[in-house]
Amino acid sequence: MTELRRRQQGDQDPECVAESVNPGNQHHVGTAMKDGDEKFDGDGMDKKDRVREDPKDDSDLPEVPASVDNTPEVLSKALSGLSSRWKNWWIRGILSLAMIGFFFVIIYLGALVLVLIVFIVQIKCFQEIIMIGYNVYHSYDLPWFRTLSWYFLLCVNYFFYGETVADYFFTLVQREELLRLLMRYHRFISFAMYLTGFCMFVLSLVKKHYRLQFYMFGWTHVTLLIVVTQSHLVIHNLFEGMIWFIVPISMVICNDIMAYMFGFFFGRTPLIKLSPKKTWEGFIGGFFSTVIFGLLLAYVLAGYPCFVCPFEYNSVTNSFGVDCEPSELFRLQNYTVPAALRSFSGWETVKLYPFQIHSIALSTFASLISPFGGFFASGFKRAFKIKDFANTIPGHGGIMDRFDCQYLMATFVHVYVASFIRGPNTSKLFQQVLFLRPEQQVQLFTLLQDSLWKRGLLPVEEQQGAVRQ
Template sequence: MPKAQHAKPKATAQQTAKSQPKKKSPSEDKKQHKDSKQKPAPVVNEHEKKKQTFIVRTIWTLVMIVGMFSIISAGPLWTIAFVILLQIMVFKECIAITSKGAQNEDLQHSSYLNWYFLATTLFYLEGRSLIKYTFAFLLGSSYTPSLALKLLIHHKFICYCLYVLGFVGFVALLRTNSLKAQFTQLCITHMLLIFVISQGYCIVNNIMHGMFWFLFPAGLVITNDIFAYLCGITFGKTQLISISPKKTVEGFVGAWVCTTIMSILLTYIISNSYYFICPVNGNLSVNCLSGITCDPNPVFIEQIFTLPVDLAKLLGRDYIYLKPIYLHSMVLATFASLFAPFGGFFASGLKRAVKVKDFGDTIPGHGGVADRMDCQFLMGSFSYLYYEAFISTDQFNVGNLLQTIVINLSVEEILVLVTSLLNYLYKMGAIDEDVHNKIIELLI
């Protein structure tokens, strides 16, 4: 008996129509062809891309330079406020890219502690600078209450207590399942306080020494960065450091030469204004229109330099007149060119570690604020230490003396000191006998 054959069901007309590709009408085919002509595939032109990046970067560089000069012209108080703002913004950007672990662990209190430690450190360091240079003004002002003076006297102790309070808060908020993330965040926070806030403290002191010591180092870093970029895209072939592939030896060396030459021009321009070379003597409210005058530091005064024998024969003279600041400026230019860029390399390593391109997008063409300040902090701390070691001639001032007296002497001892000073002024002829006797009577 033959096996029954299973007949396959015939496909319906509807199924057949679905399986077959739908034929396009001539009008639809023509329309699709027209759309393909109107929307060609985007072609990436590296030359145009670099050109556009260069234009944006140049424009915002000029904007930053003009903005910085405007703030500097407003006076040291606004400049200090600007530096403090920059420190806060850099701290914010660095914390944002390095605290992903804490965010994943939902440790919101760690963010609050970061800002608490920042505020405490700023209050200690920047407050210390302001007290050092304005104590005499605050002590003599009739608007300064006695409570404020007591707080100024015990500033260090108050700051220590505030820090200990934050430390206790950190330990109290430790969670067993998130210890690694919390301690990692604490270490990152303190590293940023050392690299950003501590070096920012040096920059604030540079402002107090005179605007020159803030503007000139900052100008050297900006100059070096511009010429490193220009020399790099023009002559760059040899990679300088693996952590920053775009940095080249040609750009590095070319920027050094150009920055050293430009340092002489910058020194000539800036050092001829009293507003830039005069230190801040307790009055932070001055500006570029205040007509400041002072006895300039000897480095800003022409001095006679004896030339080496061979060089004297070549030039036909035994000595030259030169301001020592020009020699110091070349030292600062060398540091700005050969050492300060490693602050940028350090920042590049940090960005690679956390896998981000920039610290932020605050400045078009430049990334975040931290991307522009990475070299400035290192340059600022070097300028501060260089000034203290080789430039400063005034290690003791009225503010320091008054602060020492008020903190270390009792009221009775201060009265004895005042009486002794009055006797000295009377004997030197600075005050007459009647004034001397009246003041003594009032004190007694």
Template sequence: MQKDHGANAPATPTSGRVRHRRRSNEFPVEMGRANGNHLLAYDQNKYRSMWVRACSSLWMLAGFLLILYLGHLYIWAMVVIIQIFMARELFNLLRKAHEDKRLPGFRILNWHFYFTAMLFVYGRILSHRLVNTVTSDKIFYRLVSRLIKYQMVICYFLYIAGFMWFILTLKKKMYKYQFGQFAWTHMILIVVFTQSAFTVVNIFEGIFWFLLPASLIAVNDVAAYFFGFFFGKTPLIKLSPKKTWEGFIGASVATTISAFVLANVFGHFQWLTCPRKDLSTGWLHCDPGPLFMPEYHPLPGWISQWLPWKEIAILPVQWHALCLGLFASIIAPFGGFFASGFKRAFKIKDFGDSIPGHGGFTDRMDCQMVMAVFAYIYHQSFVVPQDYTVEMIMDEILSSLTLEEQQNLYKKLGQILQDRVLGLSQS
């Protein structure tokens, strides 16, 4: 048997293709170029989106400052317009064009309920201020007084008319859609007008109590966006994938500091701190009260030696502002998380496209709704004095009683005081 000498011979290279195992960190040149182009386009879109968002924010800020300068009545009108846009966006969310074609006039019914709710809510809130506005005209005063007296009855029968309209327009095979729209409409009314009622009350208690909470939400939103944009790495919540812990923490610190500073700035303007007792647009003058009177606190020696002043002036309202700032930075964002989950449930990116770079009005108002309710509750619980004062009783008398009733009260009170004086003199 012959020995195979070729078995131990060194292997000679063949002319076939030699395959090399690709390392995990090696990518084809074409793939690298494609990814590079994709990342470049992503960065360009990212910065373009930030630029559009910044420009629209500046336009909104300029318009907002103009409305603030015009006064309480114009701010209320702005709130009404925003609510109409919000209602429109929410009405359209569950709208189905095919079903609506089979239900002519059904959209009008939604707006009928909306404006009935608006008449009821704002009628209850602004009735006293409307009376104070028209006291100089006796005929107009009597007309307004009658309307206010029967305002609840008017709103009730308007609602009943809409309810009957809904029942009479029910169609076979459309019941589920119609009742779903009916329930959706009422949910919108609850969400929109619950927030709006508290917002309007805050406005007329003093623009300060509307402006500060709204500004804190805006500061928190902007700070969270920029901190997340430049430093965000750790996801915060699955409902909103773009939210990061870095953005949340950075915005919380920035919002709390801003609350303390902005309260001091806003607190020096009577236009912002004075409450509005009527629906006029004239300039306001009032006693700022102890909340807006500065208190001077000496600085520690190791700090004052580095500064040109020895004490610092702090408004008492700034301590209240810290509570508002903490709420705006920690709890109010959950309104945005709720809205994010809501949009994911309906598989939409934004509620609308009314504001370039921001989406719709509802996208901007999600946290504001939560904040407005808290600001009202906090103001009524911890800021408004709980004991009755002469000014509070006089305001209630002037806003609740007619002119004739006020005159009768004046006569009776004068008689009571006269009898007491005579009784004391005889004793």
């Protein structure tokens, strides 16, 4: 009756709705808890938080249904004799090994398959977040909510992937007249598509649900910002060279595993209230393990051109490839050992790839800052009284539960490469010059020749030839 009275009053505050409407989500209380997740009571809240809340609000809260245990039957039978703590350990361990094996397989299949996997993961993460909002507010019959959410996903993907194609495959696009036109007017088309969705949203507004509809409009756009934008950065990292994709992702995976193991065996001191099972022992153990792992993985991958070369389209062979001369970043160099470590190690110099030095910065971020993406997700889930985003992976939750830290890491890698690594790409610039009109190419050549001549960068013979002309 309380809920019926609220609905009859018309427009409501979103926070009140979130507390009063049964989400209908079947994954609120998980049987397998990972390191850092909270222990929930019957309605998905930590008991300490319930004491602090208004008891009048608690009386309106519906009971949260128990989650569906989607652990494979064979695995459940094999582990039936273990305690819940060790059963969770083995479920997480076995599923983690399976996911790592799958990761190796898709790396072997190449960059284009990885792009497809990133796109699929992006869609699944978007769906998991949007469905939380839909499950909370579906009883209000908000018009076109899911339709507009997926339409905006289409618009944003069209914009970002079009920009990526224009940046990395400009030569290929220019071969087809239709693709050339789409690229030329790409941003205008993207804007027109978005405006169409914007107008559809305005036309869908219903008087008694104004506040909820604008709330969900913001929900959709924040989700697009978090998921789609950062997925786009993952693909940019991949095209810079697979090493910029593999190493950061592997670091986050390593940190997650080692933090869980150190916390499982040695954890005593709580780290953060949002995730009471996270411990300082796990946090510190994960940090040192990730730094060492990053140095070793960087050393192994830096020696293979297939991992360090950018993924590019070759207009001569009409094919995609990663063939290049490795840059200085991926060539062994001698480094002087600091005096403080020289007496301890007995080495005066050591051979390292410069990329290994950069890997220390990446592993530090993966260990100290990236976990805050997980803490942010924990706060989000606590706000909606859910245990996981979904039940896709037994013992791990949904896809978004596995990628909450990865997206933050991908953004850092993109900014780091743009700030400290990437330089002007002469090959990409040359390909763009080839598609200028002939008179523009000649004009550019003359301007460049004059500039080089004035700065004394042309050989004397070429300067004399230019004077005679």
